[in-house]
Amino acid sequence: MMRTPVLALERSGELLDRLRVERPLVQCLTNTVTTNFVANVLLATGASPAMVDIPVEASAMARSAGAVLVNLGTPRAEQRDAMAEAAAAAYDAGTPWVLDPVGVGALPVRTTLAERLLGLRPSVIRGNASEIRALAGHGAGAQGVDAQHGVDEAREAATALALTTGAVVAVSGPVDLITDGSACVRVANGSPLFAAVTGAGCALGGVVAAFLAVGDDVLTATTAACLVYAVAGEVAGDAAGQAPPGVAPGPGSFAVRLLDALAAIDAAQLEARARVS
Amino acid sequence: MMRTPVLALERSGELLDRLRVERPLVQCLTNTVTTNFVANVLLATGASPAMVDIPVEASAMARSAGAVLVNLGTPRAEQRDAMAEAAAAAYDAGTPWVLDPVGVGALPVRTTLAERLLGLRPSVIRGNASEIRALAGHGAGAQGVDAQHGVDEAREAATALALTTGAVVAVSGPVDLITDGSACVRVANGSPLFAAVTGAGCALGGVVAAFLAVGDDVLTATTAACLVYAVAGEVAGDAAGQAPPGVAPGPGSFAVRLLDALAAIDAAQLEARARVS
Amino acid sequence: MMRTPVLALERSGELLDRLRVERPLVQCLTNTVTTNFVANVLLATGASPAMVDIPVEASAMARSAGAVLVNLGTPRAEQRDAMAEAAAAAYDAGTPWVLDPVGVGALPVRTTLAERLLGLRPSVIRGNASEIRALAGHGAGAQGVDAQHGVDEAREAATALALTTGAVVAVSGPVDLITDGSACVRVANGSPLFAAVTGAGCALGGVVAAFLAVGDDVLTATTAACLVYAVAGEVAGDAAGQAPPGVAPGPGSFAVRLLDALAAIDAAQLEARARVS
Numbered sequence: 119m120m121r122t123p124v125l126a127l128e129r130s131g132e133l134l135d136r137l138r139v140e141r142p143l144v145q146c147l148t149n150t151v152t153t154n155f156v157a158n159v160l161l162a163t164g165a166s167p168a169m170v171d172i173p174v175e176a177s178a179m180a181r182s183a184g185a186v187l188v189n190l191g192t193p194r195a196e197q198r199d200a201m202a203e204a205a206a207a208a209y210d211a212g213t214p215w216v217l218d219p220v221g222v223g224a225l226p227v228r229t230t231l232a233e234r235l236l237g238l239r240p241s242v243i244r245g246n247a248s249e250i251r252a253l254a255g256h257g258a259g260a261q262g263v264d265a266q267h268g269v270d271e272a273r274e275a276a277t278a279l280a281l282t283t284g285a286v287v288a289v290s291g292p293v294d295l296i297t298d299g300s301a302c303v304r305v306a307n308g309s310p311l312f313a314a315v316t317g318a319g320c321a322l323g324g325v326v327a328a329f330l331a332v333g334d335d336v337l338t339a340t341t342a343a344c345l346v347y348a349v350a351g352e353v354a355g356d357a358a359g360q361a362p363p364g365v366a367p368g369p370g371s372f373a374v375r376l377l378d379a380l381a382a383i384d385a386a387q388l389e390a391r392a393r394v395s
Numbered sequence: 396m397m398r399t400p401v402l403a404l405e406r407s408g409e410l411l412d413r414l415r416v417e418r419p420l421v422q423c424l425t426n427t428v429t430t431n432f433v434a435n436v437l438l439a440t441g442a443s444p445a446m447v448d449i450p451v452e453a454s455a456m457a458r459s460a461g462a463v464l465v466n467l468g469t470p471r472a473e474q475r476d477a478m479a480e481a482a483a484a485a486y487d488a489g490t491p492w493v494l495d496p497v498g499v500g501a502l503p504v505r506t507t508l509a510e511r512l513l514g515l516r517p518s519v520i521r522g523n524a525s526e527i528r529a530l531a532g533h534g535a536g537a538q539g540v541d542a543q544h545g546v547d548e549a550r551e552a553a554t555a556l557a558l559t560t561g562a563v564v565a566v567s568g569p570v571d572l573i574t575d576g577s578a579c580v581r582v583a584n585g586s587p588l589f590a591a592v593t594g595a596g597c598a599l600g601g602v603v604a605a606f607l608a609v610g611d612d613v614l615t616a617t618t619a620a621c622l623v624y625a626v627a628g629e630v631a632g633d634a635a636g637q638a639p640p641g642v643a644p645g646p647g648s649f650a651v652r653l654l655d656a657l658a659a660i661d662a663a664q665l666e667a668r669a670r671v672s
Numbered sequence: 673m674m675r676t677p678v679l680a681l682e683r684s685g686e687l688l689d690r691l692r693v694e695r696p697l698v699q700c701l702t703n704t705v706t707t708n709f710v711a712n713v714l715l716a717t718g719a720s721p722a723m724v725d726i727p728v729e730a731s732a733m734a735r736s737a738g739a740v741l742v743n744l745g746t747p748r749a750e751q752r753d754a755m756a757e758a759a760a761a762a763y764d765a766g767t768p769w770v771l772d773p774v775g776v777g778a779l780p781v782r783t784t785l786a787e788r789l790l791g792l793r794p795s796v797i798r799g800n801a802s803e804i805r806a807l808a809g810h811g812a813g814a815q816g817v818d819a820q821h822g823v824d825e826a827r828e829a830a831t832a833l834a835l836t837t838g839a840v841v842a843v844s845g846p847v848d849l850i851t852d853g854s855a856c857v858r859v860a861n862g863s864p865l866f867a868a869v870t871g872a873g874c875a876l877g878g879v880v881a882a883f884l885a886v887g888d889d890v891l892t893a894t895t896a897a898c899l900v901y902a903v904a905g906e907v908a909g910d911a912a913g914q915a916p917p918g919v920a921p922g923p924g925s926f927a928v929r930l931l932d933a934l935a936a937i938d939a940a941q942l943e944a945r946a947r948v949s
Contacts, residue, residue: 643936
């Protein structure tokens with residue numbers, strides 16, 4: 119387990135290097151809105167994404183993948199079956215897996231599915247504050263898929279959820295909060311433009327899975343993923359201010375630069391920018 | 396109802412400001428090709444997209460959303476059920492909704508679905524000239540999903556369709572034509588690069604829904620949406636000419652800059668560029 | 673059939689021009705990860721994509737389309753039915769069609785489907801080395817969807833597969849290898865950044881279909897498609913080195929510039945850069 123922010127920082131750089139060497143296979147069962155972006159973020163970071171989400175194939179792959187992402191953004195019936203199958207196979211085979219409970223609390227079908235999936239012991243649960251509160255039974259979730267609560271309003275819920283499920287819980291927002299129920303890490307890097315790109319959170323779920331595939335300590339790997347992603351976003355946001363004349367840089371440029379920044383990020387950039395506490 | 400282009404222009408700026416303050420929830424049941432782009436266009440414009448398109452959840456959300464978009468681009472069986480459910484719930488709850496009849500006339504399954512959905516009284520029907528003609532019974536539609544008719548060839552069909560359905564009809568093309576069956580507005584802004592980006596029309600359908608969520612007059616809100624989107628496209632097209640050396644700017648750069656332009660557009664830009672008649 | 677690289681080069685420029693004049697309708701039944709990118713690549717190149725992939729509509733369109741792409745990346749049950757239907761209709765109507773056997777060998781459902789589709793005589797089979805080996809019965813495929821073999825390791829398999837199926841086989845990699853079972857062409861253009869963009873191979877499958885729609889000789893048309901796409905990638909990769917200060921150019925910028933480069937590429941650029949043997 120992580121002792122200090124300095125250690126977290128060192129380990130993040132090491133895990134990033136390992137990710138690029140090992141190029142772990144990350145299976146994603148994710149929503150139709152952001153599948154492309156999640157895959158591109160994983161490729162840019164250094165992982166090998168495989169968006170395998172149909173029954174029969176889903177469980178076969180979950181046994182051999184480095185990690186699995188299950189994102190509930192648009193859970194069609196056939197995909198729900200594949201998700202249950204993949205999560206069960208991951209649990210059975212000891213493959214780490216991430217649950218991203220998009221819209222849970224606000225929408226009934228995925229809420230039922232999330233409860234079922236919790237029994238298959240996700241390694242990490244990553245969501246926004248409203249989703250984590252809803253999943254912990256601390257509220258009804260947001261109206262839609264965007265958070266209506268601040269990260270700090272979800273701290274208690276995150277701790278409770280971590281303790282009852284055994285998962286590390288990562289609450290995403292302007293400051294990310296990551297907890298295993300006792301230790302609690304905050305990553306203060308990022309960019310306000312993350313909120314203007316659809317799937318920015320979903321893609322972080324993929325990055326968390328990629329780091330789980332190369333790191334054995336779940337809290338450390340999750341922190342590393344959040345840090346790498348947030349720092350890359352910060353770099354991308356800064357670069358957006360240096361664009362050529364014409365249209366002011368905004369969410370379109372930011373998403374493009376985020377991929378470029380993820381591909382280029384290294385331990386030195388993490389060290390120079392990290393704000394972990 | 397809108398009286399003059401000047402009024403249309405003033406109201407467009409006001410509605411845009413309101414959109415950014417209220418950030419309305421816009422539910423989208425749309426095709427797999429452009430879901431990501433539609434969501435990013437909505438975020439850039441200032442709305443909160445929720446791509447909820449499975450049965451049970453679709454109707455729940457349509458009751459509480461600010462507006463609903465139903466786009467027939469890739470209508471899988473499960474999504475067709477969700478669309479019928481969402482449109483019925485929207486009709487029942489008084490939620491404004493937009494029908495985007497992609498490929499209607501040319502393709503049988505969606506043509507049948509579109510006819511069924513028309514009975515649930517969409518607030519706006521947005522399509523290209525071939526789709527509007529087909530929906531009005533004035534022709535067999537295009538061969539594929541791209542228009543094979545000019546906007547003016549669809550004027551009579553648009554008027555007839557507006558009168559029989561009670562919807563505002565927006566025909567997209569180099570010049571957009573918007574009519575409620577009596578008044579007819581034309582928006583002459585835009586960029587030829589729109590035609591080179593998949594889902595440019597689909598995304599406009601989303602923007603129309605977003606403006607419906609904040610404006611009570613359907614013709615005015617639809618005109619404002621078409622104007623904001625077309626002017627942003629014009630700005631993006633101009634900026635494409637100012638790119639750094641290397642590859643000449645084209646459809647890839649344009650799509651990125653369109654998102655940037657939508658996030659930055661304001662009433663002053665609308666006033667400086669609008670060509671409404 | 674192509675006799676020399678010089679002829680291949682000349683014909684490539686001619687076919688590209690014809691593509692832009694005729695704007696052939698290319699029907700795509702492809703995966704959810706890259707549908708948007710495939711459509712945008714087709715638009716940029718000059719074709720008219722139609723992502724029609726539901727039963728009933730799929731066969732109707734396959735009869736009238738210029739060419740059909742069947743990509744097995746995320747083969748849901750309903751889409752599998754549509755694929756079988758579209759391939760049968762294409763076979764029946766003489767519409768050229770491309771099979772892109774993503775992940776075949778590694779994943780059971782698509783492997784069964786691919787075997788069934790081979791009986792419907794695809795005009796071209798385009799895949800990475802691992803997929804072509806698996807389809808030819810020369811190996812078990814990759815672990816995921818990325819190649820684990822070099823192009824040359826698939827040469828024998830490609831030849832065998834071409835001879836048994838009657839299809840032209842295109843193996844994508846740092847050097848593309850295209851064969852009809854006797855002639856064998858290599859295209860050495862490209863960019864290492866192709867491997868960092870999800871769907872770069874899937875989009876090439878679409879481009880091959882577009883060239884089939886305008887050229888009668890399958891080997892020549894396939895070579896032209898591979899050449900145009902690879903040279904555009906090379907141009908895009910070069911341009912990435914000339915970006916404004918800020919984030920170093922990477923996979924995000926490359927994908928954007930690839931679309932710009934495809935829209936701008938012409939016979940002169942092909943001539944200046946082509947490395948065909």
